Amino acid sequence: MTLRARSSARLALLLILVSATAAQEFMFYPYYGKNKVIYETFRWKSYPTEHFRIYFYTEEPRTLKNVAEVAESAYQKLSEALKHQLADPVPLIFYTTYTDFELSNVFDISEGVLGVSEPLLHRIGIHGDMPLDELQRLVEHELAHVFEFDILWGSQSAALYALNIPPLWLFEGLSEYATQDWSAWSTMIVRDAVLNDRIPEMTESGDLTTRFPMPRDPSYDFGHAIYDFIEARYGKNAVKDLWQSIKGSPLIRRITPVKKAFNIKPHDFNHEFQKYLREKNRKFLLRENPADYSIALGPKFPLNPYYFTFSHAVSPSGDLVAALTYNVTDFDVDLVLVSTEDGSIIKNITPGFTTEYEYIVYEYDPSLGSDIAWSPDGDTIAFIARDGRKYSLYLIDPVRGGIVGKYKIGHDRPSAPRFFPDGRAVMFTAFTQGTHDIFELDLQSGEIVNLTRDDYFEKAPAISPDGLSVVYSIRLDNTDKLFLSPLADLSQKTQLTFGPGNTTCPSFSTDSRRVYYVGDVREAFNIYSVELASGEIKRYTDVWTGNFFPSAHPSDPGTLFFSSFNKGSYQVFTARLEGTVEDRVTFAGLGSAQPPRRFRPALTLDIEDKKIEPYPGINKLYVARRPPIDVVVSSDGSLYGGAALAFGDLLGDHNFLVMIYQARGLRSYYLSYLNQKRRLQFMPTVFEFTMFYYPPYAYIDPLLYDRLTYQDAIAYRKITSANIEAYYPLNRYYRLEGNLGFYRYEENFFDPYSLNQQSSRPAGYNYFWNGNVLSFSLAFVGETTHFSPYYGPRAGHTFRFSLAQAFPVAQGFFSNTTVRADLRKYLYLGGDALVALRLEGWASRGRDPYVSYYGGNNQVRSAYFYNIVCTEGWFANAELRLPLINVASTIIGTIGPIRAVLFFDITRAKFNGYPGKFYLSPEPLRPPVVLDAIGSYGWGVQLFLLGLPIHIEWVKKLGWPDISDPFSLQTYGQFETKFWIGLDF
Amino acid sequence: MRKNSPILLCLLVLLAACRGGDTYRKIRVELPAYSTLHPEQFEQAIFSGFLVAKEPDGLDLNKEIAEYFGPDFEKKLHFRVTVQRVALESEELFRKPDFWRSLAPGPSRVLYVTGKAELTREMRKSILGKAKSDADDPLAQQRGGVAERTLFSLSLHLYLIRGDSGEVVLDRDFKETKAYTNPKQRADFAFYDLAQRVRTKLFRPILSEERMQERYLLLK
Structure with a gap:
């Protein structure tokens, strides 16, 4: 059932793809996408x-x-x-x-x-x-x-x-520089890189790059540092010079901005910049290196795939540390168990992917407290994850890895879960109506109680082992200070720390008499303690970057576990630390001496209620993005071109799209309006598409097989339609879709000779559609699939079931019923290797069934592209996808990723009223072999060139003369080399 | 190869014949500017004030000039910069060496930065001609007509004077203008924009900075 096809098929496909919303049986993009659920509509x-x-x-x-x-x-x-x-x-x-x-x-x-x-x-x-x-x-x-x-x-x-897009550091650096503020986080990133000799460098093209892992793009912090350097080296006016030089930068032969503005080559600029940073951080050079404390217990990237410890919690026995970390292989946040003896990874408790939650909540900012907690009995670990509209607290079994408890939290950005010593409840912080409070979650009833109910910004709570007190920090003005309250009444607040700098991340000693915390009065976060009885303050470290989350070893109180920022990431360290007494303070009640300082903006304004106006909605429209202008020349010389204009309202609730495209002399128009203000989204569309393709009359007449070319057969199809689609997401993964539409089909040959030939043929299948369709369709769509940045689907499943009915409401209206199912399953093997399975089938019946086209690419590889034509059919794929090279540095530059694939596919198809047979000519001028099913197997490689996924494959044809005997399959011909561009299913 | 050799030979001859007899070649080279000032001869720059002919309300042009150009003398020329306002009665004073010599503090190698300055602001009507469509509102009707522009002009006649001899070592006149669509454009911000243009033109020759220039290389 193949017909020789060449390049114009691809062109025809392009237009078919565009018409996907109209011709509901065409799939235009290999993934259906997850849903963005508009849970709430705002006034x-x-x-x-x-x-x-x-x-x-x-x-x-x-x-x-x-x-x-x-x-x-x-x-x-x-x-x-x-x-x-x-x-x-x-x-x-x-x-x-x-x-x-x-x-x-x-x-x-x-x-x-x-x-x-x-x-x-x-x-x-x-x-x-x-x-x-x-x-x-x-x-x-x-x-x-x-x-x-x-x-x-x-x-x-x-x-x-605008065509000229400057390097990112110019934007982000200036934005940070303009705030005239170095956050503790940014300062730490820069200092760590400077003292470890990992300063990013400016390339000849003006970009800022680094070979070393960094917690965020260097454009932010090092961009900021570059602006500081420019001011120090060239004066304040030089910043404007830099921007002036960008404005006049040509598109071609672009000169790096620093060369243009300051006549300095990037190489020399890097040298000067690094000297400046080293000098600036010289005083920290003799301070403690985190590696002085112990071996790094925490994840050790790249020795293992876990990079960064966002939070950690020590087990009640002290043998293990649970670490919330980033799995570089899976591009996912995982909870792993680390041995406190040698730092080895004992287990990943959350391997692979799940739909039980969307993602585990983690914070870069340690001042919000650790994001995980170990229960007092050691049986569960608590973490918070995104779950639907808001969040949930999850309890996971660290041994077996299963979720053993889930509690909905109706508040925003919850963090810092802490078990009560008796294990009956969990304390956490969250936002409620704009204020950040401490809450208690009862693990029996699931009831949540706000323990603070004030307008202070409380965070990072810790409960004393004796169950009598709670210590936490409050943001006063723009610094964090520690407070102590009785667990029974958090409105009684006693201030523990005073003076300049932040003090945060508190935890109790095992005897509840001392509070460990971290403070940045020495411009780096060091570990301190305060004796609750005497007010004596001790400092334990003098690190060059920052130590966080100190906690005492449960059975060895002199030993502390903590995380330290080191070589671009947080890692867990342990040490027996002898503190030195720094101060002795007298505690005071909050606001007892003077009212607590609160941050206020520089300007004060009065709000005039009469100036408040309701949002007018669709009143004024704006161009939403730059209109694309596409021109494509196909290998047969056809020209394809067009443009699209998208505009919408200021809040993006109402969106219009106008497209005009032309291929050869055929024009297509499209106008749609998408309303995505509410959960139920709808999109009325009107369009007229005209596309060309080649009808498959060889299919029904094997004598013509191999004797016609596509140039003999080109026809056109014009569809004029008005329809409305609606989408209702059930949750992030599943949705319902509906479509009601009117379509007018007009099809014919371009060539009058072909037209005459066709007309003279007796009683052939009428594969041209000329008439009207009034159809209604429903679909149930699901996609839980996780994607990797380059390789596409990695794990999960995807499906779409649809039912469409065309109603013969008057003469000239088609009548058919069409069902279609697309099922995919991805079995993740780890390290981006996976088995991908797909089964897609459809059937269109009735007086005027739909004709479907498929084949080629990754559907049925031994067939030509879209050359299998039918009204009923199915195909199945099984692929083993194995990454070969992630990144390779070669003499022609950096290439990768490159992936290998082993594949197998099989298909059956038929036209209504015709036998479901394929005709295959193993040798020229010999009668074709008649087969029940065809398919292929083989192998190939996939690489990315200019961002395009390119596939080169070696395909062997398979055929089943009798499908009832699957083992009757035979191979035909040699391995054929195939090439296609597209995304994997 | 043998078969194609005569053709290749003919082509080469033809190309050689077409080569013509140019006697020069246009080249682009980075050439340093000539400087009449020798920064190494000075260690201090004194902003001694400017004769201000006109300045917008609320703007102290003398202060703005010193604040804007001062850091450049510091960073680019490595001078110690001070502000020492001198009562300037007329332009003639700039050409009186005795006057400047008498101000110089001892043997210090001083350069006086002074001159005449004017910043004006005016509203002008600008004929838009064929009006461009409002990009935020593609459905709006195109309108032509007249628009108001705020025009700022900065005139700066700069004198750099040696403290030891009172001799003028640099005498340059700058005039820069810029139009703003914002009718409420602040004068101090406009000064900042205009001064930046002055600054580029001023320091390039002082620092003998290299600049890409087209030159003709004679071949014979």
Whole structure:
């Protein structure tokens, strides 16, 4: 059942792909995608300030006032620093919580994103789950980006025409520099790299790169350091020189910005920059290196695949440490058990992938406390994970690895779970209505009680082993201080630490008489303790970077476990530490001497209620992205080209798409409106597609087999339609889809000779569709599949079941019923190796069944591309995908990844009323062999060239003369070399 | 190879004939600028004030000039920079060596930075001609017409004067203008933009910075 096909089939496919929404039986993209569930619809309002229009939905007036003050203060600071004004008000979209921020239709928010700014409309998106001083810094960072966009490209929307994209460090570095603040985290990253001689370098093209693993892109912290260096070396005005040089940078023969601005080669610049950083950090050189404490117990990347210890918890026996870490092989956060004896990895408790939760919550910022806790009996480990709308607390069995308990948490950004000493409850912190409090979760009833109910920002709690006290930190002004409360009443707050610097990450000694914590008064976080009886403060370390989460060994109180930032990651260390007395303090009740300091923005504003306006919705539309202009020339000389224009409202709830494409003389038009404001999303569409292809008349007449070429057979198909689609996500993985549409089909040959020939043929199958379709379809779609960045699907499953009915409501309307199923399963073998299975089948019956096309690529490899034509059929694939090379440095540059594949496929297909047979010509001019099923096996390699997944495969044809006897299969011909570009299923 | 040799030979001859008789070749070379100032002869720059002809309300042009250019004299020329305002009555003073010599503090190798400055602001109507469509609103009707622009002009006549001899070692006149669409454009920010252009032109010759230039290389 094959027909010789050549390149124009690919062109035809392209248009078919575009028409996927109309011709519901075509699959245009190999993955269905997970769902973004709009759990809640907000009543947006806006409020104008001098330089912003703030979009918000909170009913809390104080929050709006805070945001307005923070924004205007940031504007004033940045405008003065950069000597620049913005001509238009900045749209500032404020989401009350992080989980609300994730519902944004404007920004693509993933875990860890605090704020976003975009260059087109200069929109800034932020959320309120953070203390006010951090919000101030965040707005300054994002607003600095808007200033950058404005300086570089001009006013709003000018970026639509921008072709010159400078290196990332220029943007992120300036945004950090403009805040005039070095966070403890950034300082630590830079100092660690400097003292370990791992400073990133600027390349000839002006990018900032490093060979060493870093916790985040060096563009942020080292970009900031570069701006500091430029100011120190060339003066404050030089920053503007740098940006001036970017503005005038040509597209071709681009010169690195530092060469252009300061006439210094990147090589020399690197030398000067490194000298500057070394000098700046010289005083830390003689301090303790974390490697002095012990061998690193924590994950040791690249000796094992676990990089970074976000949090750790020592087992009650002291033999094991549970570490929350990043699995570099799986691109996933895992919980692993580490031996405290030799640092070996005992077990990964959360191997592979699961749909029981979306991801485990982890924090880079240690001041929020450890993200995991070990139960007092040692039987479970608690962690928090994202689960649907909000979060859940999970209890996992460290031995068997199964989830043994799950408790819904209806609050935002919960963290720092801590077991009560009797194991009956878990304490944690979370945001509730904009404030960060401490909660108690009863493990029997699942009931959650807010223990603090105040407007202080409490974090990182620790409960004393005797069960009488709790110690935690509170953010006062812009520093963290330690407080102690009776466990029975957290409103009684006794301040334990005073003076400059932060003090956080507290834990009790085993006898409950001492609190260990970390403090940064020496510009690096060191381990301290405070005696609760005497107020005596001891310092135990003098490290060059930072030590966090100190906890005493349960059976050896003199030994501490802690994590230390070392060579780009947190690792767990252990040491017997002798402290030196530094101070003796007198504790005081919170606010007993003077009211606690609170951060306030530089500017104060009064909110005028009458200026608050409801968001008008679809009122004004904006261009959403740069219109693409595509031109493709196919190998037969056909020209294909077109453009698309996408525009929507400011919040991205209402989206319009207009497309115009042309192939040869055939034009296609498409207009759609997508409403994604609510959970039920819908999309009315009108279009007219005209595509060309070659009809499969050889299929029904074996005598024509191998005698015609596609040029003899080219036909066109025009579909005119108005339809509406709706999507209802059940959760992140599963959804329902519905479609109601009217379609008008017109098909014919281009060539009058072919038309005559066709007309004169007796009683052939009428594979041309000319008539109307009124159809309704329903589909159930699921995708739990995890993807790796390059290799695509890795583990999980995907399916789609659909049923479509075409109603013959009048003469000229087609009638058919079509069912289709697509089932995929990915069996992960580890290290990006997997077995991928697929079964796809369909049947269209009735008076006018749909004709489907498939074959080639990774469907049926021995067939030509889209050359199997049928109304009913199925195919199955089994592939073993094995990565060969992840990255290889070669004489032609860096290549990879490269993956091998061993494959097998089989298919059957038939037209209604015709036998389900394939005709295969093993030799020229010999009658074809008649087969029940065909397929293929073979092997190949996959590589990426210019980002395109390219497959080169060696394929052997298989045939089954009698499918009832599967072992009757035979091979035909030699191995054929095939080449295709596309994503794996 | 044997078969193609005559053809190749003919082509080579033809190419040689077409080569022509150019006697020069255009080249791009980085050439240093000529400097009349020798920074190594000085160790201190004194911003002694400028004769300000006109300045926008609320802007102290003398202060802005010293704050803007001071760090450059410090960073680029490695001078110690101080601000010492001198009562300047007229432009003629710039050409009176005795006056400057009398100000010089002892044997110190001083360079006086002074001159005449003016920053003006005016509103102008700008004819837009064929108006571009509003990119944020593609559905809006295109409108042509007139738009207001805020135009800032900076005139800076700069004198660099030797403290020991009172001799003018650099005398340059700069005039820069820039139009802003923002009607509320701040004058101090505009000064910053304009001064940056002045700065580039000023320091390039002082520092003998190399600059890419086109030159003709004579071949005969």
